[in-house]
Amino acid sequence: xxxxxxxxxxxxxxxxxxxxxxxxxxxxxxxxxxxxxxxxxxxxxxxxxxxxxxxxxxxxxxxxxxxxxxxxxxxxxxxxxxxxxxxxxxxxxxxxxxxxxxxxxxxxxxxxxxxxxxxxxxxxxxxxxxxxxxxxxxxxxxxxxxxxxxxxxxxxxxxxxxxxxxxxxxxxxxxxxxxxxxxxxxxx
Amino acid sequence: xxxxxxxxxxxxxxxxxxxxxxxxxxxxxxxxxxxxxxxxxxxxxxxxxxxxxxxxxxxxxxxxxxxxxxxxx
Numbered sequence: 001x002x003x004x005x006x007x008x009x010x011x012x013x014x015x016x017x018x019x020x021x022x023x024x025x026x027x028x029x030x031x032x033x034x035x036x037x038x039x040x041x042x043x044x045x046x047x048x049x050x051x052x053x054x055x056x057x058x059x060x061x062x063x064x065x066x067x068x069x070x071x072x073x074x075x076x077x078x079x080x081x082x083x084x085x086x087x088x089x090x091x092x093x094x095x096x097x098x099x100x101x102x103x104x105x106x107x108x109x110x111x112x113x114x115x116x117x118x119x120x121x122x123x124x125x126x127x128x129x130x131x132x133x134x135x136x137x138x139x140x141x142x143x144x145x146x147x148x149x150x151x152x153x154x155x156x157x158x159x160x161x162x163x164x165x166x167x168x169x170x171x172x173x174x175x176x177x178x179x180x181x182x183x184x185x186x187x188x
Numbered sequence: 189x190x191x192x193x194x195x196x197x198x199x200x201x202x203x204x205x206x207x208x209x210x211x212x213x214x215x216x217x218x219x220x221x222x223x224x225x226x227x228x229x230x231x232x233x234x235x236x237x238x239x240x241x242x243x244x245x246x247x248x249x250x251x252x253x254x255x256x257x258x259x260x261x
Contacts, residue, residue: 182229183229183230186222186227186228186229186230187228187229187230187231187232188215188219188220188222188223188228188230188231188232188235
């Protein structure tokens with residue numbers, strides 16, 4: 001298996017991350033509106049709209065009807081468990097301010113994810129171009145590691161934290177490798 | 189660094205170009221340029237041997253020790 005150069009694992013990863021970046025970017029654009037919509041249906045004004053739908057004053061297709069009236073079991077089918085229903089009820093009864101704080105929180109997580117994906121893509125592009133031990137890669141890995149620490153704190157994810165520690169250790173290895181490479185390049 | 193490469197001076201004395209010398213000692217132009225400009229961190233003994241052979245000089249003609257002003261060596 002080739003790790004460097006064109007048609008290698010690095011090249012494939014760079015392409016995959018490019019697609020992922022665009023998908024996450026679209027999510028970042030849609031998320032505030034989607035979350036705003038969900039929050040609206042849990043407010044008194046939103047509930048009036050829901051009751052109008054339930055009375056048949058507003059006609060919607062089956063799926064939209066289920067979504068708007070909170071018949072989530074019908075919307076999501078078997079995947080909607082009792083726990084999901086409890087979570088939804090809990091969410092509905094949260095103070096409005098708390099619900100709105102979730103929008104910048106979600107955006108912060110998505111922006112962090114975008115940064116991590118973008119930097120990782122640049123790293124894989126460098127690997128594809130056979131650039132392994134250089135100061136730029138050391139900086140990129142270090143930044144990705146630090147961003148992952150922030151991501152793990154925001155999302156309470158232990159696996160991300162472990163990954164960030166591994167990356168920061170790898171950063172030190174690449175830093176030592178860079179010094180050796182420099183020493184090698186300047187030996188005549 | 190306290191070691192100074194005097195390759196440029198010896199090359200000028202022998203009237204030999206960088207490309208020509210690089211070709212004769214089987215080194216790339218860029219590597220010889222690193223040596224000539226004093227950017228090299230290390231010098232292989234076989235490179236020094238080839239340089240002395242082609243330039244007809246002693247290692248001491250190519251290298252000079254000048255202590256740093258701060259005394260770090």
